[in-house]
Amino acid sequence: MATQEHVLAEKRLQEGIAAYNDGKMEIAAEALIEAEKLFRELGDLKRAGDCRSLLADVQRENNLIEQSITSYQRAMKLYQEAGRPLNEAQAALAIGHLERQQSHLDRAQEAYERARELYSSEKGNNAQGLGNVVLALGHLELQRGNIDRATVLYQEAISYFSNAQDSINEADARRSLADILRLARRFDEAAEAYRQALEVYQEKRDVYGVVDALSGLGRIYLDQRRLEESADYFGDAVERSRPIEYELGEADGNLGLSEVAELWGQVDQALTSAQLALQRYTDKGNALGTAHTNRVLGEINMRRGQLSYANSTMESALRTYKAIAYRIGQAETTAGLGDIQRRRGFLATALQTYNEALNLANKLQDELVESRALLGMGEVYRQQGQTGQAAVCYRNAQDHMEQLGERAGVAEAQVLLAQLAVFGGQLGEATAYLSKAASNITPVIYPVKASPLLSLVQGQLLLTQGDFVQAEEGFGAAYKQAEGQQEPQLAAEALAGMARVKLSQGELDAASTMFTEARRRFQLLESTDGEGAAVLGIAQVLIGQERWDEAVQRCEEALTRFNQSDNLIGQADTMLSLGLAHRGDGTLEEAATDFEQALKLYQQQQQPLGEADTRYERAGIFLVQGNLAEAREEFSRAIALVEQVMRTMSIPQQWRTFLRQYAELYAQQAITLVRLQQDAQALTQAQSFADIAGRDANAQQIKAYEETVPASGEEMTEDEIRENKELVKRLGQLRKRLR
The missing domain is CATH 1.25.40.10 (Tetratricopeptide repeat domain)
Incomplete structure (x- = not known):
């Protein structure tokens, strides 16, 4: 009788396995539940545990995660009662995987530790089982962002699999360790580990492993900015994935190709590849891959100027990373979200977001994300007029980039420091920074954002120096580069720069047309x-x-x-x-x-030329009010600020070009001094300008003023006529005495 029941139990177990293999999950579950009951009644707890463990597999396939965990726990209990520690350990390991899948990291660790304890209790230990456990624990620690701990665990896993002579799993562990080495920018070691894994997969004909290794190598070369090699490996991964219908491998390859295309400035191609990857990840329910792709799509759409869409995809990525407790992705995505918020004009929110990214990156020892957050924070501080804090952020980012050997990043930081120097009236310092940035951009073989940005800031510097022809060329070069690299934000800024040149040259219609077009573009870019x-x-x-x-x-x-x-x-x-x-x-x-109000803001921002322009206009108000003494003081302060900026330049020709922009300021000061009967001081002031910029510009301004002084009129008294004629005479003498 017992034998017949045992045969029946085995029959139902085999029927359950067959249904499971055929994808008939409901039939499989029914058969396995019945088989388990029969085995328990027979006292065969080991086989009952097998049935319950297989039922857990069925429930996992049906995405009934909690039910599956409960079944594995019941299987563990049955195996424990049957004295089967290895089977119990396998069930504990499965529970750990499911808990990690749900981002219950503490529960997952508890299950893994129980599995490790059971495998260790075996005589001579179980190297294969221990390798599986410590590899899973390594993934857990990487997810938490504990890089050092994950590294140790991956190294242990390699050792265990080597002892177990399990070359495939050893290759998997080497790939995981290589990913850590890549994050630490130990690229040569990482590439060597991946190549070793690739050789094993090829030898063992593990086609899925080959695809994963190819994508891993592609990502190493991507981080090194060896873009052609990276594209070759990602492309090979995609091509090898299709015949074997390895959709996740195809998605990984397409995501990599998207990132390569984005760096090449091929934004439309980057978008297409990322969308293909997203579709595959979504179809397979791969949360981590979906998060990675949404982050990349956020970057692409930010570059295209579609900030609302970029914001939503970036936030979606961040939510997923948080849900699966993947801290490395959180840091990078948070920095990207800060960039989007800054560009949308939400500076206070962006600053808070950058701080979050900076703190996360610091904990993860991710200097690349730290640098990005620091550059973003610097931009916020600059726009808010906090120039000192902006400079500190830029310099810290530059230091990080130099340590990482990221020349393009170093160049971007230097260009932003140059822009800050222009803003602060340190024109010689700005020139030096731009020269350093150019030397860092030259060796970079792919188009980088710093190239059009450098031309843009060069244009701003030249415009400030008063060299309008060269400034227009600088803005024109920036516009051409930005259009070529599909950087619409920088292209719009360059167009606005060209409009400012036209405005400075008095070409008002051309300036109006350009500003209107720039406005249209900025509106499209939100x-x-x-x-x-x-x-x-x-x-x-x-x-x-x-x-x-x-x-x-x-x-x-x-x-x-x-x-x-x-x-x-x-x-x-x-x-x-x-x-x-x-x-x-x-x-x-x-x-x-x-x-x-303008004066207070310029002083707060330590912007000397803005302050000089404002003091000049304030002096004009005082002149209209007849307050010559106050006007003289404002002119004097404005001139002091202008000359302070002028002295930051080292080339005499630059002094001349720069100062000629302020001919009217010096002329008005000289005229005011003459009106105050301070002719000697007027001559000294006017001559100091003439010595640098030449006498003609100043003399013409004084002559023009003379022609506006009335020397007759029915409403004028004789004293007024006499005073005006005397003033004109003395102004004429001042002009003639200029050398």
Whole structure:
């Protein structure tokens, strides 16, 4: 009787296994439950445990994770009662995998440790089982971001598998260790480990392992920016995956190809490859792959200027990384999210996000992500006018990049430091930084963001120096490079730069056309700051055309944009322009208030040329009010600031070009001194300008003023006529005495 029941139990077990293999999960579950019951009644607890363990496999296939864990736990109990520690250990290992899949990392570790204890209790230990456990524990620690601990565990796994003469699993462990080495930027060691694994997979004809190894090598070369080799390996992985229908291998390869294409500036191709990868990962329910791809899609769409979509995909990636407790991905994605928020004008939010990324990266010893977060923080501080903090962030990022040997990153930090130097009136320092950046970009064989950025800042420097022809060439080069590399944000900024050159040259119609086009582009890019800058440019054109009411309206529109993003640089420039518009329409009190606000902002930002321009305009208000002494003081302060900036340049020709922009400032100071009966001081001031910039520019300004002084008129008294004639005479003498 017992034998018949045993035969029946075995029959139902085999029926369950057959149904499982045929994919008939409900039939399999029913047969295995019945078989387990029969074996328990027979007292065969080992076979009952086998049935329950197989039932857990069925439930896992049906994605009934909690039920599967419960079944493995029951199997463990049955194996324990049957005195089968190896089977119990295998069930514990399976529980660990399922708990890790659900990101229950502490529960997973508890299950793995129980498995390790059981394998260790075997006589002579069980090298194969212990290898499986410590490999899983290594994955767990990597997920937590404990890189050093994961490294030790992977090394232990290699040793165990080697002792067990299990070359395939040993190769798997070597690949995992290679990934750690890649993260630590020990590229040669990582590549060697992957090549060893690839040889094993090829020898053993493990086609799936071959694909994984190829993708791993592709990622190593990607991190080294050896893009052609990287593309070859990823492409090979994709081609080998298709015949064997290895969808995850194909997805890994396509994701890698997307990242290579993005670095080459082939943004449309990058988008296509990433979308193919996302579809495969989604079909297979691979959360980690989906998160990786959404992060890459976020980067691609940010570059394309689709910031809302980029934000949503990046946030989706971050949610998934957090759900699966994958901290390495969290750090990189958080930094990317900060970039998107900054570009959308949410500076306060971006700063908080960058700080989170910086803290995560610091814990993970990920200097590349630290550098990215620091550059982003520097940009936020710069826009907020906190130049000291911005410089510290840029320099720290530069130091990290230099240690990593990332020349493109070093160049980007140096260009941003140059931009900050231009902003702070340190023009010689800006030139030096740009020269260093150019030397770092030259050896890089792929297009990098720093190239158009360098040309853009070169244009800003030349415009500040007053070299309008060269400035236009710089902005033009930046525009061409940005368009070629599909960097629409930089292209729009370069277009706005060209418009500012036209504005400085008095070509108002051309400037207006360019600013309008730049605004359209910034709107498409969802760039609040960029649109604000373009609208401000349009306002400045209207000021030049003396269309005061329209200029005021545009200034207020620009100010709204800059207030939204807490951009103090833009606010300062806008308040200065708003003051000019108000002065033009005769509302001097409002103009004076605007200039006062602009002055405070420029001083807060330590922007000397902005402060000089504002003091010059304030002096104009004082002149209208007849307050010559106050006007003289403001002119003097403005001149001191201009000369402070001039002295940061080392080439005399640059002094001449730069100072000629301020001919009107020096002329107005000389005229005011003459009006205050301080002719000797007026000559000294005017001659100091002439010695550097030549006498003609200053003399022409004084001559133009002379022609505006009335020497007759029914409403003028004889004393006024006499005083004016005397003033004209003395101004003429001043001109003639200039050398």
